[in-house]
Amino acid sequence: MGQSGRVDRVERAARGGAEATVTPTTRRRDARRSRERLLAAAAELFAERGYAGTSLRAVAERAGVDAALVARYYGGKDGLYRAVLAADPVVSPVVDESDEGHEADDEARRRAADELAGLLARMVDRWENGPATTVGQNVFRCDLDDAAAAATAERVGERVLPLLRAAAEPPGGPDSELRAELATVVLLGIGVARTAGTLPALAAADPEELGVYARALLDTVLGRR
Amino acid sequence: MGQSGRVDRVERAARGGAEATVTPTTRRRDARRSRERLLAAAAELFAERGYAGTSLRAVAERAGVDAALVARYYGGKDGLYRAVLAADPVVSPVVDESDEGHEADDEARRRAADELAGLLARMVDRWENGPATTVGQNVFRCDLDDAAAAATAERVGERVLPLLRAAAEPPGGPDSELRAELATVVLLGIGVARTAGTLPALAAADPEELGVYARALLDTVLGRR
DNA sequence: AAGCGATGTCATCGTACGATGACATCGCCG
DNA sequence: CGGCGATGTCATCGTACGATGACATCGCTT
Known part of the structure; x- marks a missing residue:
C-alpha cells in the first residue's frame, strides 16, 4: 500500500560510473534486487502465514515486483520456499566449527x-x-x-x-x-x-x-x- | 481408499428396537454419526496439514461423507475448525477445578x-x-x-x-x-x-x-x- | 400407509491460485 | 548507434477450492 507500484525513477541519472561495476545498485532493472526483495518478502510471509497460506501474488505485491518473476528466478513456489529456508539465519551468526579437538x-x-x-x-x-x-x-x-x-x-x-x-x-x-x-x-x-x-x-x-x-x-x- | 464410498447396508435390519431410542447407532442416515466422522477426520487433517492446507473435500473423503454436509452441520470451514478446537482434548482428562481454597x-x-x-x-x-x-x-x-x-x-x-x-x-x-x-x-x-x-x-x-x-x-x- | 421433516447427493458458481508464454522495454556491448 | 540478451509486464490457462441451492431419498410420527 502507498508505494504506488512504480518505484521512483528520479535518481536514474544518479548512477555515476563510480560504483563497483559488479553491483550497480541503482538500476531500474536489477535482477539481483528483485530476487532479494522477493526472498525477503517471502521469508516474512511464509513465517506469518505458513506455506499453504502464502500466495505468490501476495509475496510479489509485498516485494513490489511482478509475480511472474518468482517463476523466473526461483522456478516456482517450492523453489522460493527452499531458498527462504536456505537463507534463514535461524539464529544470527554462523557457528564456526572449523577447529575441534585441537584443544585441551x-x-x-x-x-x-x-x-x-x-x-x-x-x-x-x-x-x-x-x-x-x-x-x-x-x-x-x-x-x-x-x-x-x-x-x-x-x-x-x-x-x-x-x-x-x-x-x-x-x-x-x-x-x-x-x-x-x-x-x-x-x-x-x-x-x-x-x-x-x-x-x-x-x-x-x-x-x-x-x-x-x-x-x-x-x-x-x-x-x- | 478401499471403503468404496458406499458403506455396507447389510446390517440394516440389525436395528432391533432394543437399543436406546435416543442413539440409533445403526441408521443409514444418521446426522450425528456424520457430524462425528467429519469432526474426527477434520481433527486429523487439520493437525496433519494445517488449516490452509486442509480442503473440505479431503475431510469429507476421509470421513466417508459428502462435502456439502460440512456446510450443513458446521456452517463452513471456519465453523468446522472452531468445532475441532472446541473438542480438542489437549491432554486427555478434564481438570477438575470445582473445589479450591477449601483445603489447608x-x-x-x-x-x-x-x-x-x-x-x-x-x-x-x-x-x-x-x-x-x-x-x-x-x-x-x-x-x-x-x-x-x-x-x-x-x-x-x-x-x-x-x-x-x-x-x-x-x-x-x-x-x-x-x-x-x-x-x-x-x-x-x-x-x-x-x-x-x-x-x-x-x-x-x-x-x-x-x-x-x-x-x-x-x-x-x-x-x- | 401417508406425509413431512431430516438427511444425503449432485451439479454448479465464482474466486483465487500457480504456472506459462508472448510481448515490451531496458541496458550493455561492440 | 544498432543489435541483442537481460529484465519486466501482461494476459491467460487449467485447476482446486469453498460455498450454495436444487433435488433425491430416507425414516420417524401419526
Whole structure:
C-alpha cells in the first residue's frame, strides 16, 4: 500500500560510473534486487502465514515486483520456499566449527560454555527484536512435506545442534544428542510460542527475564547444574 | 481408499428396537454419526496439514461423507475448525477445578504435586500413542487468525495452565503465570516437535525417558528443586 | 400407509491460485 | 548507434477450492 507500484525513477541519472561495476545498485532493472526483495518478502510471509497460506501474488505485491518473476528466478513456489529456508539465519551468526579437538578438554569445555552463553544472548536479542524464523517455526510444524522437513532438519543440525551438543555435560555423554535436541525445543520453543502470541504472559515477558529462565532450563537439560 | 464410498447396508435390519431410542447407532442416515466422522477426520487433517492446507473435500473423503454436509452441520470451514478446537482434548482428562481454597495449604500443595504428576503421565502416554493435538500445535503456530488464536488460548488456559499454575512453587508467587506458560512450552513443545519429526533423536526417544527429562525441566521452571 | 421433516447427493458458481508464454522495454556491448 | 540478451509486464490457462441451492431419498410420527 502507498508505494504506488512504480518505484521512483528520479535518481536514474544518479548512477555515476563510480560504483563497483559488479553491483550497480541503482538500476531500474536489477535482477539481483528483485530476487532479494522477493526472498525477503517471502521469508516474512511464509513465517506469518505458513506455506499453504502464502500466495505468490501476495509475496510479489509485498516485494513490489511482478509475480511472474518468482517463476523466473526461483522456478516456482517450492523453489522460493527452499531458498527462504536456505537463507534463514535461524539464529544470527554462523557457528564456526572449523577447529575441534585441537584443544585441551577443559579449554574446550570453557569454550563450549562461552558459545552457549553467546547463543543464549543472541536468542534473547532475537526475542526482543525479531519474530521467530521460518526454520524455528518449522521445528514445531507437523504439516511439512519431506523436502521442507529435510531442509529444516539440515539447517538446525548445522546451526544450532552442534553448539548445544558441545555444551552438554559431560560432552558426548549418554543422551547427549537427545539432550541437545531437548535444549533446542526449549530455546526455539520459547521464541516461537512468543511470536505465536497464544501465551499472554510469555508474549509480554521481558526477554532478559526469559533469558534467565531459559538459562536455567538449558543447564538442567544439558546436565550442567 | 478401499471403503468404496458406499458403506455396507447389510446390517440394516440389525436395528432391533432394543437399543436406546435416543442413539440409533445403526441408521443409514444418521446426522450425528456424520457430524462425528467429519469432526474426527477434520481433527486429523487439520493437525496433519494445517488449516490452509486442509480442503473440505479431503475431510469429507476421509470421513466417508459428502462435502456439502460440512456446510450443513458446521456452517463452513471456519465453523468446522472452531468445532475441532472446541473438542480438542489437549491432554486427555478434564481438570477438575470445582473445589479450591477449601483445603489447608500443605494439602493443596500435595494435591497440586499429584496433579502435576498425573499431567506428566498423561503427556508421556500421549507421546507414546498419539500425535500432537491441534491445540498443542497451535501454541507454536504464528499463522493463526484471531479466532483460532483466541480459541487456542482459551483451551490451553482452561486445560493446562491452571494445573501448572497451581504446581508452581511458591504457588501464586512472582512470575507464577510466566512460569506456568514456560512449563506449557516445555510440555507441549516436546510433543509437537516429536510429531513434527525434525529432531531425529527426540522423535526416536523413549517416551518414558522423555518424561524424566520433562519432569526435571518442569521442576526447574516451576521452582520445585 | 401417508406425509413431512431430516438427511444425503449432485451439479454448479465464482474466486483465487500457480504456472506459462508472448510481448515490451531496458541496458550493455561492440 | 544498432543489435541483442537481460529484465519486466501482461494476459491467460487449467485447476482446486469453498460455498450454495436444487433435488433425491430416507425414516420417524401419526
